[in-house]
Amino acid sequence: MALIVQKYGGTSVASLEKIQQVARKVCKTHSEGNDIVVVVSAMSGETDRLIGLAQKLSKSPSEREMDMLMSSGERVSAALLAITLNELGTAAQSFTGRQIGMITDAVHMKARIQRITGEKLKEALTDHNVCVVAGFQGIDEKTGNVTTLGRGGSDTSAVAIAVAVKADLCEIYTDVGGVYTTDPKVVPNARKIDIISFDEMLEMASLGAKVLQVRSVEFGKKYNMPIRVKSTFEEGKGTLVTAEQKEMESVVVSAVAFARDQAKITLVGVPDKPGIAARIFNAVAEATINVDMIIQNTSAGGLTDLSFTIPKAELLKTKGLLSDTVSKVGAKKLQTDENIGKVSIIGVGMKSHSGVAAKAFSALAEGGINIMMISTSEIKVSCVVSNDELDKAVKILHDSFDLGKPVKKQ
C-alpha cells in the first residue's frame, strides 16, 4: 500500500481509446491497494490548437488571457479521465489547479509554483478516491488569475503534488520506455538507463533531452522525491531518477544529450570595458530569453568579440532587443549563425575521473568535427558544433564512451 502520483502526458491521453487505456492502468494500480493522484496534460495537439486560434486573432495576445485559454485543455482531459474511471467502477474526481490549491507567482505562461495547499486532495485520498488533477495550471493567489507553468509544466505539477501529498513515488508516463543514453532515433544502439541521479537528469533535461521538464527534476532533487519515467503503452520498469548513489560513480559518462535549433550571436568589436557584458545581457534577460553559453575572446587593441547561444526561435526577438544596445555599447556589428547545434556528455562519475573532456575532444577531432564553443560543469561537457554535423557528433561520443554496451554490475 503506497501513495503514488502518476502523470500522463498529452500523447497518453490523445484519444478516447488512449484515455481508456490510461484508466485501466490507474484502476489496476488502485486495485492493488495503492492510493493514486493522476496528473494529466491536455489531449495531444489541443494546446497548440488553442494557441493557433489566439495567434490568428492577435500578434501578441495578452499572457493573462493565454493562460485562461490554454488551461481549458487540461480540464477537459481530467474530466474525461475521471468519467472513464467512474465508468470502470473506480471512484474518481477531477480537480483544477485552483481546486488543489496550486498557488503560483503572477508570471503568466511561465509561472512558478509557490506552494500547494492540497486540502481537497487530502480529503479525497482519505476516502481512497482517485484524484485526477489538471496539470500545467495554477492560480495567482493575490488576483485569483489563472496561471500556467510553461511547456511541459504538467511534469512539474506532478512532482510538486507528489511532494505536497508526501507520495512514495512520482511516476511520469510518456511515449518512450524511459531515459536513454541518447536519442535512439539518432543512435540505434542507445540503451535505456535503469537508474540515474537527479543531477545527471537535470543536465540532460537542460541540454535538450525532452523526456522530463527541467523544473520537475529540480523539484525532485530539492525534496528528494524519486521519479520513475516509464511508457504508457509498453510494459517495463522504465528509468528511476533518484538521489545520487555510490555505484553511480563507476559509470563515467551516463548519456549524450543534444539540442538542435540553436543560434549563435556574436557582437564584434565590443570595447573591453567593465559593465558592457552586463548591459548586453540585462537587455536579453529582461525579455526572459534563455541565454545558454557565453564566450568572450581575449581582448586585442581594447576590443573583444562576445558570443552567446540562444534557442533559434528567440533569434529574431533577440536581434531586435540588441539593435539599440549594439550602438550604445559601441560595438562594431552583430553577427548571427543559425546553423549550430549542441552536443553534451553527462555523468556524475566525471567528477572523479580526469581526462573525460580531453577524450571527448579527441574523439570529435578524429571524426573531423570542428568544435566552435565549449562549456563544462562538474558533471557535463558541452560542445557547439555545426548543425549538419550534430548527429555524427552524437554517434561518435556515444561510441567513445561505450554507452551502447550494458552497464557492468560491480
Add this chain to the structure above:
Amino acid sequence: MALIVQKYGGTSVASLEKIQQVARKVCKTHSEGNDIVVVVSAMSGETDRLIGLAQKLSKSPSEREMDMLMSSGERVSAALLAITLNELGTAAQSFTGRQIGMITDAVHMKARIQRITGEKLKEALTDHNVCVVAGFQGIDEKTGNVTTLGRGGSDTSAVAIAVAVKADLCEIYTDVGGVYTTDPKVVPNARKIDIISFDEMLEMASLGAKVLQVRSVEFGKKYNMPIRVKSTFEEGKGTLVTAEQKEMESVVVSAVAFARDQAKITLVGVPDKPGIAARIFNAVAEATINVDMIIQNTSAGGLTDLSFTIPKAELLKTKGLLSDTVSKVGAKKLQTDENIGKVSIIGVGMKSHSGVAAKAFSALAEGGINIMMISTSEIKVSCVVSNDELDKAVKILHDSFDLGKPVKKQ
C-alpha cells in the same frame, strides 16, 4: 454613459471571424462612453462536442465531471474575445464564473444562482475595462466544485450579472432580430415585437419559444432588469422585454408559441382514491422530469384515466420510472402517444378580454384540428394537438388574432 451587459450566444462566437465581429460591436459601444460586461457562451457546437466525448466513455457520466468538462468551452470563447478586444485597442479581461463570484447551489448541470459577489467585475469596471465573462458556469461555495446552469444558462448568467452590477440594460445578442409573434419559419408573415412584458416573455419561453431562457426572464422580472433581444449580425432595435405597461393591454394576443416533440403518457384505469396522483408525480419529479399538462378525466366506476405531457426526450426514462408505480397504484395499463405538439396563444391583454379562449378553439375547429388537451392561465391558452397538424394550428391562430398586421398605435 451607461453600464450595459451584453450577452453573445454560441452562434455569435462560432468562428474567429464572428468573434472579431462581436469585438467590433463591443468596441463601438465602449467608445461611445459606455461601460460593458460581455457574457459569452461556448463557440457553437463545442458543448455538444464535449458531451459527445463523455457519452462515448460512459453511459451515465458523473454530473460533477460533466460540469468540469463543459465549463471549459466558455473559458475558451471568453479568452479569445478578450484577446481580440485588446488587439483592437480596447482594454479587456476575461473572467470565469468563479472569478466573478457566481455562487450557485450544488445541483450539477442544473445549478441555480444564489448570489454574485462580483468584486473583480466592479474593480475592472472602475478602470473602464471591458469585462468578458464565461457564461453558463458558477461555483458551489461549500465544495469549490464547478457548476453549470443548464442549457441556455448564459442568458441567465447575463441577466443575473446585470442585476449584480446594477446595469442600466441587459442586451441579449442572438441570431434572430428579436422576439417574433411566432416562428417566421412556420408563419412567413410573423412580425417582430417591439416591446413585450416579462410575463408574456416568460410564457413564451416556457411554451417553446427558444429566443430566451426561462430563468433569465424570471430574473429580469424579479429584479425589473430590462432585457433587449437583438441580432448580432443585423442592425435593428430588437425587442425590449420589460415590466408591464398600460398600452400593452390593448393587444389581446401578442404571440403564438409552440413546442414540437412532446409526448403524452396516459395511465388507464387508475383507482380514483386520494394520494394516487401524488405517488405518480412524486416518482416523476424525483427524476427532475418536467411534467407539463396534467389532465384527469372524471371518474367512472371508481376508475379514472390520468394523462400528462412531457418532452419526448424524457419518454423512455419516464416509462422506466413508472413501470413499478403503475402496478403499485393498481392502474390497468400505461399508454403513450409520441405524436403530439403544443400550441399556445399568449398576451397580457387576455386578462381584460373575455372569449379569447373560445375564439381560439373555434378557429382551430374550423380548420379541422382536433384539440386533445387544454390548459390555461391568466395570460395564455395552450392546446395539445397532433404533431402533424401543429404548423397548421400555429398559422390558424396567428391569422385569427391578426398577429401579422402592424400594431395600431393608440
